[in-house]
Amino acid sequence: MGDSIYKVPGGKLLKIKLTPSEGRIRAIVIKGDFFLHPEEALVALEEFLAGKELDEATLAADIQDFLDDAGATLVGASAADIAKTIFMAM
Amino acid sequence: MEEFRFLELCVYNAYENMAVDEAITLAIKERKAPPTLRLYRWRPSAVSIGTFQGMIDEVDLKYCRLNKIDYIRRITGGGAVYHDFEGEVTYSLIVPKGHRLAPPDILKSYRIICGGIIEALKHLKIKSKFRPINDVVTSGKKISGNAQTRRNSCVLQHGTTLLDLDVEVMFSTLKVPKEKISDKMIQDVKKSVTSIREVLGRHVEVNELGNALEAGFSKALKIDLVPGALMAREWSDAQRLMKEKYSTTKWNLSR
Numbered sequence: 001m002g003d004s005i006y007k008v009p010g011g012k013l014l015k016i017k018l019t020p021s022e023g024r025i026r027a028i029v030i031k032g033d034f035f036l037h038p039e040e041a042l043v044a045l046e047e048f049l050a051g052k053e054l055d056e057a058t059l060a061a062d063i064q065d066f067l068d069d070a071g072a073t074l075v076g077a078s079a080a081d082i083a084k085t086i087f088m089a090m
Numbered sequence: 091m092e093e094f095r096f097l098e099l100c101v102y103n104a105y106e107n108m109a110v111d112e113a114i115t116l117a118i119k120e121r122k123a124p125p126t127l128r129l130y131r132w133r134p135s136a137v138s139i140g141t142f143q144g145m146i147d148e149v150d151l152k153y154c155r156l157n158k159i160d161y162i163r164r165i166t167g168g169g170a171v172y173h174d175f176e177g178e179v180t181y182s183l184i185v186p187k188g189h190r191l192a193p194p195d196i197l198k199s200y201r202i203i204c205g206g207i208i209e210a211l212k213h214l215k216i217k218s219k220f221r222p223i224n225d226v227v228t229s230g231k232k233i234s235g236n237a238q239t240r241r242n243s244c245v246l247q248h249g250t251t252l253l254d255l256d257v258e259v260m261f262s263t264l265k266v267p268k269e270k271i272s273d274k275m276i277q278d279v280k281k282s283v284t285s286i287r288e289v290l291g292r293h294v295e296v297n298e299l300g301n302a303l304e305a306g307f308s309k310a311l312k313i314d315l316v317p318g319a320l321m322a323r324e325w326s327d328a329q330r331l332m333k334e335k336y337s338t339t340k341w342n343l344s345r
Contacts, residue, residue, distance in 0.1 A: 011223070013169075015147065031144045031345055033169035035223070037196065037240045039141050075167075075196050076223050 004089035008034075012076030018089035025052050030082065035075035044070065054090060059083040096315035097128035099179065099300035104136035104160040105336040106328065110320065111182045112165060112335075113327035115242040118186055122323065125185040127307055127315060129300050132173040132180070136160035137263045140168040140237065144345045150265050159263055163342045164248075166237035168224060171250055172260045177285070179299045181206075181307070182248035191311055192245035200224050200236060203247045203311070207234045210251070210306025214299070216289050226251075231284040252285040253299050 006014045012034035019027040028049050036042050048066050052059060060083035067074060074082075102110065107130055117123035139148050141164055148170045149161050173180060183203055185192050192199045204220045211218045211228065218228040226234035236249030257276050266275070286294050308315050320328070335341045 015144070029345070031142055031147065033140045033143060033167065035167035035196070035238070036142065037238075039165065039167065039239060039241070042142060073196060 002089040004085050006081065006085040006088060008077045008081045011078075011081070014077055014081060014085040016082075016085045016089045018086060020054060020090060023054055025049050025054060025086070028086065032077070034077040037073045037075070041067070041070045041072035045072075049086075054086070056083050056087045059086060091312055091314040093124065093316050094313045095124045095126045095318035096304065097126060097130075097320065098304070098317060099129040099131065099297065101131045101133045101175075103134065104132055104138065104162040104173075105332045107132060107180070108138070108162055108164060108336045109328040109331035110324070111184070111246060111248060112242075112331050113320075113324045114182075114184045115244040115246055116327050117321060117324045118184055118244050119242040123321060125183075125189065125313075126318075127181065127183050127304075127313070129179055129181050129303055131175055131178075131296065132160070133175045134158050134160055135175045136162060136173050137170055138162050138164050138173060139170045141165055141239075142167055142345065143170060145343045146265075148265055150263060153262050157262075161263075161342065162336060163344065164237065165241070166239045166246070166248065168235065168237035170264055171235060172263050173250060174254065174256060174259070176296070177254035177256065178250045178252050179296060179303060180248060180250050181303055182246060183307070183311075184244055184246045187240065187243050187245060189245065192240075192247075196238065197222055199245065200238060200247070203238075204234070204236055204249075205310035206303070206307035207236075207249065207251055208306070209310035210299070210302040211286070213302040213305050214286060214290065214294065216286065224249075228284060228289060231282055233284055233286070233289070251299060251303065252283070253294060253296060254287045255280075255283060255285040257283075 015031040017029040060080040063079035221227045224236045234251040238247040
């Protein structure tokens with residue numbers, strides 16, 4: 001299990017609690033003072049990420065695809081910032 | 091000018107305050123209530139955290155309980171705020187989705203609505219400006235923080251404007267290791283956050299800020315503020331939300 005904190009330059013704070021398992025995300029909690037509309041998309045994103053391979057570039061693309069599909073807007077952080085913070089928690 | 095219902099400066103506890111904001115969105119969704127601006131204070135003083143923050147990560151619950159300070163999770167994102175009963179006034183502006191004050195571009199809508207605070211501060215002879223994403227600053231120091239949610243076919247923006255600032259109490263409510271609350275840290279916060287009383291060097295009354303916010307929002311947003319009250323249905327929804335959501339451990343400690 002790992003924790004990480006990343007302050008996005010010019011943006012908000014991301015905090016990740018990661019439970020990895022054999023190179024994949026077993027469970028993840030994403031916290032911070034960012035904005036995400038609609039807010040319900042965050043729990044859905046955490047569920048979506050469970051089982052994903054821990055590869056920063058792939059995760060960034062997957063998170064962006066998820067947000068696009070959900071019609072969700074992240075403010076104060078980007079999909080790449082979340083992927084980076086996940087990686088920092090490993 | 092377009093008419094808005096105006097719920098004038100009132101005092102509620104944290105659970106009532108957040109429940110009333112959400113209840114108004116439900117009424118506007120059902121087209122039972124008009125666009126609304128409300129001003130409010132928090133008694134007892136309280137800490138509100140952003141909807142994605144961890145309560146235990148951010149708030150010193152033991153200190154809050156000992157000092158009778160409430161703590162609550164908002165429905166909006168953003169950071170933790172200490173709402174001192176004597177030291178700030180909170181507003182919320184709720185409009186139906188698609189309203190001219192809340193364009194789809196989120197940053198643009200923050201800028202528009204924060205225009206009301208900038209005008210209110212101008213009314214008090216304080217020059218300020220919007221600092222993206224969600225702050226209003228004067229001489230580079232934050233004086234107002236704001237947060238928005240889009241739900242129930244509404245855009246809700248609420249925010250605080252600091253009248254006074256007690257950095258020591260603020261730090262005590264938030265989870266900063268007590269031994270780390272050094273003089274330097276307090277000085278750093280004083281360099282980045284300010285309040286109306288500090289800028290003006292005089293004792294501005296809470297009602298004076300309330301009146302300035304009323305005038306500021308009306309002028310900047312070109313709205314006619316018509317004094318009104320919560321409808322019975324809004325109040326019963328608020329009571330329900332308070333009981334079933336905002337006062338519960340399940341909601342407040344969900345992260």
